Amino acid sequence: MIEELRDILCKQLRIVNEYDLSDPLVQDDLIQLNEKMKQKIINGR
Numbered sequence: 001m002i003e004e005l006r007d008i009l010c011k012q013l014r015i016v017n018e019y020d021l022s023d024p025l026v027q028d029d030l031i032q033l034n035e036k037m038k039q040k041i042i043n044g045r
Helices: 002-018 024-043
Strands: none
Touching (some): 002 024
């Protein structure tokens, strides 16, 4: 699970560093990754 969380975090950081955060599609991607990370932490998987 730690590797999966690390992968999600790396994706989030890459988006923040490489894309325009004012773009709604970029914001949606970040929100989806955040939700995915929260679910993995909550469910422990």
